[in-house]
Amino acid sequence: MPTRRWAALPVLLVAVFVTTLDFFVANLAVPSIRADLRAGDAAVQFVVAGYGLAYAAGLITSGRLGDLYGHRRMFRAGLALFTLASAGCGLAGDAAWLVAARVAQGVAAALLAPQVLTLLGELYRGADRATAFRWYGTAVGLAGVSGQVIGGALVATDPLGLGWRACFLVNVPIGAAALAMAARLLPRPLPWPRAAPRPPRAGLDLVGTGLVTAGQVAIVLPLIEGREQGWPPWAWWCLAACGPVLAAFVRRQRRLAASGRTPLLDLGVFADRAFAWGLVAVALLFGTSAGLSFVLALYLQDGLGLDPLAAGAVCTALNAGFFAASLRPGRFGAPVLLLGLCLLYDVVARAAQPYQVAVALLVVGAGMGLIMSPLLSSVLSAVRPERAGATAGVLGTVQETGGVLGCTITGTVFFGTLDGGDWRSATLAALSVLVAGALGVLAHAVLRPRAPVTAPPEHRESARSQAPAELPVCPESA
Incomplete structure (x- = not known):
């Protein structure tokens, strides 16, 4: 069973990677979509916004659905719907069809996200859980920082002549393979003991x-x-x-x-001060990451005049720093993130070359990689195991809403400062907002309350504890 648990991890990570990636990957395809489908401004905006809106709005309900009907079952349902919706996006014949398919993608992503977090908590214990959440943080972070790169590469290379449709159709074989592996590799929950009375199943509110x-x-x-x-x-x-x-x-x-x-x-999750404070740091971190992606897309292409492929190449430094640092996350992530953003501010202020921007992004990515998985793991471990579904839904909602807030605030400052095409001043103003966000993350790292040990003895685990041979008993149906 331990081997099977680790075999299930790539399936969960692939699902969270593609659903996070799809929030960003369509951005660079918007001009092609507008031209090909003759889409108006509102329709084009909802190609991007519809996904994020449905994703954010459905997370809390999806967490509860997993508690009611089984996290394994809801994971597979969400993955199947996401794959079908991706095919619908790629085959869209007009803008209305594409917007509807993007909303369906967002609903599916919302159905998936809480189940991934809950299944990770069920499948792994002790040091194994820390490792699993480290990989989860790596997958989420890489998807967030590489969306622009992958989207730009797909549009620029035009595989099989698919154009912008490749940004969505690429999910179909990935989703189908993950769905087939999920049926085989995700362990089934143990049956409810015959001697124990099964608790009544409450309906959805x-x-x-x-x-x-x-x-x-x-x-x-x-x-x-x-x-x-x-x-x-x-x-x-x-x-x-x-x-x-x-x-x-x-x-x-x-x-x-x-x-x-x-x-x-379960509103009791907010009684854990470490969890509540951790949510603030998560919102700041994801807002900073999303705001940076937004600013980079504009500055590199419109400010420095790079084409999508060259802009994506510069952004690979962010990916490289994130991935390298996420392999060994540590306590210095917040200071490194702040240092990297200050360095990026200085580089932009001096009108430096693209390679110098890449060096600054390398440091920013390292800071994000050092802090992402420890932060998520500490937030999730701050609440009791029986609140896993509610915790996952709330955390996912905060991630998504933080990202939207980050883009909105950064974009408002950027365009409010963009007077007469002064891209440098606008970028510096937006980077000032991101530096403030990084300062907030650093303040949390210094001042955060420690999670009290409130779980009963059978749930207290040290990093040295052995993972159990079987999954914990739970009343889910497969």
Whole structure:
């Protein structure tokens, strides 16, 4: 069984890699999509935004679905839907078809993400769990920093004459292979012991699902589309409505818990101060990463005049630094990240050459690689195992929302400063925002509260503990 557990890890990592990658990979294909499908501005924006919106809005509900119907089953369902939706994107005949398929991709990605986190927590123990989450952090980070590179390479090389469609069709063989391996390699949960009474299965809180989805859409949609449309009144109405809607969701969850029924989200996860503080650092880190990707795409191509392939080549330094550092993550990730962003600021201020930008990106990538997996692992280990589904859904939501906020704030500062085509000043202003985000991550690393040991003795594990020969008993159905 230990060998089988490790064989399952690549399947989980491939799934999280392609779903994270698809948030970024379409960016450089937008001009080709516009020309080929004769898409208007709104449709083109939703090709990118529709995926992120559906992804962010569905994560908390998907975490609960995994708790109800089995994380293995929901993982396979999400992977199958993602593969089919990718094929739909690649075969799209018009802009409306493509937008619908992208939304379906986002729903599938939301269904997958919490299950990956929960399955990692179930499959690995002690030092093995730390190793598994290190690889998870590496996969997420690499997908985030390499989306622009892969998208640019696919558009530039035009494999099989597919053009922009290759950005989506490449997921089909990968998803099909992962789905076939998941059926064989993901261990089935142990059956519920006959002598023990099976707990009743609570249903899905549909009212809570509607409230939390509406609240998340009210936050994410105006952040994605508001800047593009000049902050119209509807964007401000949405942002104003999100507070009351989410407050109603919280009241309902508390009422359900007080009456003995199972809420959609266990609000008790936020009682762990280490978890709550960790979420702030995750939002800052993913916002900084997404904001940097946004700024680089504009600065390298429009500011320095590089073509997509050359811009992607410069960005490979970010990937290389991340991958090399993520193999041995350590405690100095936040200072290295801050140093790298300050170095990048200095390079841009001196109007340096692209290779000098690459050197600065190498340091930035190293900082992200050093901090990513330890941060995610510490956040996930701060809560009790029985709250795994809720924890995974909340963490995924914070990652996605942090990325959207990072792009929105950085983009607003960038375009607000871009006066008369002064790309250097605009880039420096945006990098100042990212430096502030890195300072926040550093402050968390210094001041964060330590996770108390609140789990019962049978759940307390040291790094030296042996992984169990079988999976822990759980009431899931396969």
